[in-house]
Amino acid sequence: MTRIGSDISLARVGDLWGRGxxxxxxxxxxxxxxxxxxxxxDLSPDLDAAELDSFRxxxxxxxxxxxxxxxKINPFMTAELPAVRQLGDGDYVAGMERMFAAxxxxxxxxxxxxxxxxxxHAAPFDTDRGRREAPWPDQLRAIRALVDKLLPALRHFDLVLGIETHEEITTHELVRIVEDLDDPHIGICFDPANPIARGEDPRAALERIAPYVVSTQLRDIQVFPSPSGTALTRFLRPCGDGQLDWNETLGILLAANPMLNLTIEGVGGWSGRSDVPTADxxxxxxxxxxxxxxxxxLGVLGARSVRASADGEEPSLSALDVFRSDQxxxxxAFVARSAAHLxxxxxxLAASNPSR
Structure with a gap:
């Protein structure tokens, strides 16, 4: 049975939703x-068994x-995650293995x-992909090597690690990693908004990764041409309020994995603006x-947004590019609208395919 839930980062939002x-x-x-x-x-900094069990x-x-x-699994940026290293008494792999066991x-x-x-930072330095001192191909090789080190523990505990279609990596690269490893303990977490940051069409990206999706971080998108005309600008919107075809999206996802959970990654206050300098x-x-x-x-999506905003059917770029203090x-509201649409x-989908 497909269920609908929410992604929460307690470290980012503090106690807005309560703890445990x-x-x-x-x-x-x-x-x-x-x-x-x-x-x-975020749930328990020292992996306290009683805290975790009360949540369970x-x-x-x-x-x-x-x-x-x-x-995260990029050795070039694990220094940004001291809590994981602390769990391993300085050994990042050991810290991850402790989390696997818990x-x-x-x-x-x-x-x-x-x-x-x-x-x-402004694109193209808004992700680790743009680091000139650590070229992205070197990072990809290091990512693959780290996943190799983690696989024995994943197999031992029979866990599945879903690597997100995050802003820094393309779906082509993710598919190569997963297919090269060819292990059921490694899959993909699908966020449909992020491949756009890498210049990918949402439908094409989904078709590439669908067979490997084990989890989701769902939200919708609105694409505009940037005011300069040399880039695209992506905003995040609740599922159903943007430009993705959710009948198509869920149809493809659930055909590949009928038991897939639909987790919504809401945003609070932030517009989710991401500029994609396609002419750079x-x-x-x-x-x-x-x-x-x-x-x-993607250019077609941008042109549609311009026409729809001019006709008053959709918000303009400036209307979307705002910050709300009531995070x-x-x-x-973002999550509720998304859940209702999903x-x-x-x-x-069930009515059109009763056997699903």
């Missing part, structure tokens, strides 16, 4: 059926799924990871798999 079992009670009261905690140390028991009582983040003990078998993080020569040099056809498809209310799509 109180978080689950809050989400359950909102009609959600599960949660992804961005990093296990409450999730069981409420019938909620739990998916858990376990840090998750297995709790029965949380679907894990989240990513290959880097977004930086507070350095940016283009970072994308050997870049497809002009897919860039053209909790904005996040909860449930509507699921009902429609």
């Amino acid at each position: 079992p109180a978080l689950l009670d809050t989400l359950h009261a909102q009609g959600l059926e599960g949660v992804n905690i961005r990093t296990l140390t 028991r409450r999730a069981g009582e409420l019938g909620m799924y739990v998916e858990m983040g376990v840090g 998750c297995a003990e709790m029965g949380w078998t679907t894990l989240w990871t990513a290959c880097a993080g977004v930086k507070e 020569r350095f940016w283009r040099s970072l994308h050997p798999d870049l497809s002009e056809d897919e860039l053209a498809a 909790r209310a904005a996040h909860d 449930r509507s799509v699921l009902a429609s």
Whole structure:
């Protein structure tokens, strides 16, 4: 049975939703059926067994799924995750292995990871992909080597690690990693908004990764041409409010994995703006798999946004490019709108295919 839940980063948002079992009670009261905690140390910094077990028991009582983040897998940026290294007494791999063991003990078998993080710099230096002192191909080789080191523990505990379609990596690269490893303990976590940051058409990206998707971080998108005309600008929107075809998206995802949980990654206050400098020569040099056809498809989305905003059918770029101070209310509204739309799509898919 497909269930709908929410992604929460306690480290990022503090106590807006409550801690421990109180978080689950809050989400359950909102009609959600599960949660992804961005990093296990957010839930319990020292992996206290009693803290983790109280969370596990409450999730069981409420019938909620739990998916858990376990840090990131790029050795060039693990210094940004001191909590993981601390768990291993200075050994990052040992820290991740401790989290694997704790998750297995709790029965949380679907894990989240990513290959880097977004930086507070303008594109193309807004992700680790643009680091000139550490060329991206070197980082990809190091990522693959680290996953090799982690695989024995994943196999031992029978866990599945989903690598997110995060802003820094292309779906082409993710598919190569997963296919090269060819191991059921490694899959992909699908965030449909992020491949656009790498100049990928959302539909084409989904078709590439669908067979390997083990978890999700769902939100919608709105693409505009940038005011300069030399880039694209992506905004995040609730599922159903943007430009993605969710009947198509869920149809493809659930055909590949009928039991897939649909986890919503809400945003609170922030517009999710990401500028994609498609005309920049350095940016283009970072994308050997870049497809002009897919860039053209993104350009079509941008043109549609301009027309729809001019007709008053959709918000303008400036209307979307705002920050709201009421982060909790904005996040909860984002998730609620997304969940309602996803449930509507699921009902429609079930009606059209009763055997699903």
